[in-house]
Amino acid sequence: MANARRTRGKDGDSSINPWLGYTDVLSSMLLIVVLAMGLVTLAKALNEKPPLISLTETDSEAFKFDTGSYGLSQGFLNALDERYTNDIKPTIEAFDVDVIEVIGHTDGQPNPRVASNLDRRLQTVTLQGGLTGLQYSSNAELGLLRAIAVGMYLQSRLEKDQLPVGIRPYSAASLLDLQGNFNPAPAVSDDRTRRRIDLRFTRSN
Structure with a gap:
Protein backbone atom coordinates (compact mmCIF):
# COMPACT_ATOMS: atom_id res chain seq x y z
CA MET A 1 0.00 0.00 0.00
CA ALA A 2 1.57 3.24 -1.21
CA ASN A 3 0.43 5.42 1.68
CA ALA A 4 0.98 2.86 4.41
CA ARG A 5 3.47 4.02 7.02
CA ARG A 6 6.04 2.03 8.96
CA THR A 7 6.09 1.99 12.77
CA ARG A 8 8.98 0.82 14.94
CA GLY A 9 8.33 -1.65 17.74
CA LYS A 10 10.23 -2.23 20.97
CA ASP A 11 12.76 -4.50 19.30
CA GLY A 12 13.53 -1.93 16.61
CA ASP A 13 11.65 -3.85 13.89
CA SER A 14 9.58 -1.80 11.51
CA SER A 15 6.07 -2.87 10.50
CA ILE A 16 3.37 -1.47 8.25
CA ASN A 17 0.34 0.21 9.84
CA PRO A 18 -2.46 -0.01 7.20
CA TRP A 19 -4.88 2.17 9.19
CA LEU A 20 -2.79 5.26 8.56
CA GLY A 21 -3.13 4.63 4.81
CA TYR A 22 -6.91 4.34 5.05
CA THR A 23 -7.03 7.54 7.09
CA ASP A 24 -5.16 9.41 4.36
CA VAL A 25 -7.58 8.14 1.70
CA LEU A 26 -10.65 9.10 3.74
CA SER A 27 -9.21 12.53 4.46
CA SER A 28 -8.62 13.11 0.76
CA MET A 29 -12.16 12.01 -0.11
CA LEU A 30 -13.60 14.32 2.54
CA LEU A 31 -11.56 17.21 1.16
CA ILE A 32 -12.88 16.54 -2.36
CA VAL A 33 -16.49 16.52 -1.10
CA VAL A 34 -15.97 19.79 0.79
CA LEU A 35 -14.40 21.42 -2.27
CA ALA A 36 -17.27 20.24 -4.50
CA MET A 37 -19.85 21.66 -2.10
CA GLY A 38 -17.90 24.89 -1.99
CA LEU A 39 -17.92 25.16 -5.78
CA VAL A 40 -21.69 24.61 -5.91
CA THR A 41 -22.22 27.28 -3.27
CA LEU A 42 -19.91 29.65 -5.12
CA ALA A 43 -21.76 29.11 -8.41
CA LYS A 44 -25.06 29.94 -6.71
CA ALA A 45 -23.51 32.97 -5.05
CA LEU A 46 -22.31 34.23 -8.41
CA ASN A 47 -25.86 33.72 -9.71
CA GLU A 48 -24.75 31.97 -12.86
CA LYS A 49 -27.51 32.38 -15.40
CA PRO A 50 -28.99 29.30 -17.11
CA PRO A 51 -29.35 29.47 -20.90
CA LEU A 52 -32.60 30.45 -22.58
CA ILE A 53 -34.03 27.61 -24.66
CA SER A 54 -36.24 28.61 -27.59
CA LEU A 55 -38.51 26.31 -29.57
CA THR A 56 -38.76 27.99 -32.97
CA GLU A 57 -39.88 27.07 -36.45
CA THR A 58 -36.53 28.23 -37.79
CA ASP A 59 -34.72 25.66 -35.63
CA SER A 60 -37.09 22.83 -36.47
CA GLU A 61 -40.20 22.64 -38.62
CA ALA A 62 -41.58 20.33 -35.94
CA PHE A 63 -41.98 23.30 -33.58
CA LYS A 64 -44.73 24.74 -35.73
CA PHE A 65 -48.28 25.45 -34.66
CA ASP A 66 -51.05 25.36 -37.21
CA THR A 67 -52.44 28.83 -37.86
CA GLY A 68 -54.63 29.85 -34.94
CA SER A 69 -54.03 26.56 -33.11
CA TYR A 70 -52.55 25.82 -29.71
CA GLY A 71 -52.56 22.03 -30.09
CA LEU A 72 -49.26 20.12 -30.15
CA SER A 73 -48.76 17.82 -33.13
CA GLN A 74 -47.06 14.45 -32.73
CA GLY A 75 -44.04 15.87 -34.54
CA PHE A 76 -43.93 18.73 -32.03
CA LEU A 77 -44.10 16.28 -29.11
CA ASN A 78 -41.31 14.12 -30.57
CA ALA A 79 -39.07 17.15 -31.07
CA LEU A 80 -39.89 18.40 -27.55
CA ASP A 81 -38.96 15.00 -26.12
CA GLU A 82 -35.57 15.26 -27.82
CA ARG A 83 -34.97 18.78 -26.50
CA TYR A 84 -36.05 17.65 -23.04
CA THR A 85 -33.49 14.85 -23.00
CA ASN A 86 -30.63 16.79 -24.60
CA ASP A 87 -31.11 20.31 -23.22
CA ILE A 88 -33.95 20.87 -20.75
CA LYS A 89 -33.26 18.15 -18.19
CA PRO A 90 -29.45 18.71 -18.22
CA THR A 91 -30.03 22.45 -17.65
CA ILE A 92 -32.28 21.74 -14.67
CA GLU A 93 -29.66 19.47 -13.11
CA ALA A 94 -26.66 21.67 -13.90
CA PHE A 95 -28.14 24.89 -12.50
CA ASP A 96 -30.28 23.44 -9.71
CA VAL A 97 -33.39 25.31 -10.88
CA ASP A 98 -36.90 24.56 -9.67
CA VAL A 99 -39.02 26.74 -11.98
CA ILE A 100 -39.44 26.81 -15.76
CA GLU A 101 -41.16 29.85 -17.22
CA VAL A 102 -42.87 28.91 -20.49
CA ILE A 103 -43.47 32.01 -22.63
CA GLY A 104 -45.62 31.96 -25.75
CA HIS A 105 -44.81 34.38 -28.59
CA THR A 106 -46.90 35.04 -31.71
CA ASP A 107 -46.51 37.03 -34.90
CA GLY A 108 -48.48 40.22 -35.49
CA GLN A 109 -51.32 38.88 -37.62
CA PRO A 110 -54.68 39.97 -36.17
CA ASN A 111 -56.80 37.21 -34.73
CA PRO A 112 -60.14 36.76 -36.50
CA ARG A 113 -61.95 35.40 -33.45
CA VAL A 114 -64.37 37.78 -31.78
CA ALA A 115 -65.39 35.98 -28.59
CA SER A 116 -63.27 34.63 -25.74
CA ASN A 117 -64.26 32.44 -22.82
CA LEU A 118 -60.87 32.35 -21.10
CA ASP A 119 -61.92 34.64 -18.25
CA ARG A 120 -64.55 32.06 -17.31
CA ARG A 121 -62.73 28.85 -18.23
CA LEU A 122 -59.08 29.35 -17.22
CA GLN A 123 -59.97 28.66 -13.58
CA THR A 124 -60.66 25.05 -14.55
CA VAL A 125 -57.31 24.50 -16.29
CA THR A 126 -54.63 22.40 -14.57
CA LEU A 127 -51.19 21.39 -15.80
CA GLN A 128 -52.17 17.77 -15.26
CA GLY A 129 -55.34 18.11 -17.33
CA GLY A 130 -56.12 19.04 -20.91
CA LEU A 131 -57.09 22.06 -22.99
CA THR A 132 -60.58 21.64 -24.37
CA GLY A 133 -63.39 24.06 -25.08
CA LEU A 134 -61.21 27.16 -24.76
CA GLN A 135 -61.80 30.09 -27.11
CA TYR A 136 -59.48 33.06 -27.47
CA SER A 137 -59.85 36.43 -29.17
CA SER A 138 -56.32 37.87 -29.26
CA ASN A 139 -52.71 36.96 -29.89
CA ALA A 140 -52.03 37.52 -26.20
CA GLU A 141 -54.50 34.76 -25.35
CA LEU A 142 -53.23 32.50 -28.13
CA GLY A 143 -49.65 32.85 -26.85
CA LEU A 144 -50.83 31.94 -23.36
CA LEU A 145 -52.68 28.83 -24.52
CA ARG A 146 -49.65 27.65 -26.48
CA ALA A 147 -47.46 28.18 -23.41
CA ILE A 148 -49.92 26.21 -21.27
CA ALA A 149 -49.98 23.35 -23.81
CA VAL A 150 -46.18 23.08 -23.81
CA GLY A 151 -46.10 23.48 -20.02
CA MET A 152 -48.56 20.62 -19.56
CA TYR A 153 -46.37 18.24 -21.54
CA LEU A 154 -43.20 19.33 -19.76
CA GLN A 155 -44.94 18.84 -16.42
CA SER A 156 -45.73 15.23 -17.33
CA ARG A 157 -42.07 14.57 -18.21
CA LEU A 158 -40.82 16.23 -15.03
CA GLU A 159 -43.18 14.18 -12.86
CA LYS A 160 -42.12 11.00 -14.65
CA ASP A 161 -38.48 11.78 -13.82
CA GLN A 162 -39.46 12.83 -10.27
CA LEU A 163 -37.97 16.29 -10.71
CA PRO A 164 -39.55 18.87 -8.34
CA VAL A 165 -39.78 21.66 -10.90
CA GLY A 166 -42.75 23.99 -11.28
CA ILE A 167 -44.16 25.35 -14.54
CA ARG A 168 -45.24 28.98 -15.00
CA PRO A 169 -46.91 29.77 -18.36
CA ASN A 205 -35.71 31.49 -3.83
Missing part, protein backbone atom coordinates in the same frame (compact mmCIF):
# COMPACT_ATOMS: atom_id res chain seq x y z
CA TYR A 170 -46.92 33.32 -19.72
CA SER A 171 -47.72 35.15 -22.93
CA ALA A 172 -45.67 37.84 -24.62
CA ALA A 173 -48.07 38.06 -27.60
CA SER A 174 -46.17 39.74 -30.48
CA LEU A 175 -44.35 42.30 -28.33
CA LEU A 176 -40.80 40.89 -28.08
CA ASP A 177 -38.32 40.20 -30.86
CA LEU A 178 -35.82 37.34 -30.89
CA GLN A 179 -33.37 39.33 -28.75
CA GLY A 180 -36.02 39.84 -26.09
CA ASN A 181 -36.37 43.55 -26.83
CA PHE A 182 -39.71 45.33 -26.75
CA ASN A 183 -40.42 45.55 -30.47
CA PRO A 184 -44.07 44.91 -31.41
CA ALA A 185 -44.50 43.06 -34.69
CA PRO A 186 -46.45 44.80 -37.49
CA ALA A 187 -50.13 43.86 -37.61
CA VAL A 188 -49.67 42.30 -41.07
CA SER A 189 -46.53 40.39 -40.08
CA ASP A 190 -46.35 36.70 -40.98
CA ASP A 191 -42.91 36.31 -39.39
CA ARG A 192 -42.12 32.72 -38.47
CA THR A 193 -39.23 33.83 -36.25
CA ARG A 194 -41.74 35.57 -33.99
CA ARG A 195 -43.78 32.41 -33.45
CA ARG A 196 -41.92 30.57 -30.73
CA ILE A 197 -41.91 29.21 -27.20
CA ASP A 198 -39.19 30.42 -24.83
CA LEU A 199 -38.13 28.42 -21.78
CA ARG A 200 -36.53 30.40 -18.95
CA PHE A 201 -35.02 28.57 -15.99
CA THR A 202 -35.16 30.20 -12.56
CA ARG A 203 -35.11 29.45 -8.85
CA SER A 204 -38.02 30.14 -6.54
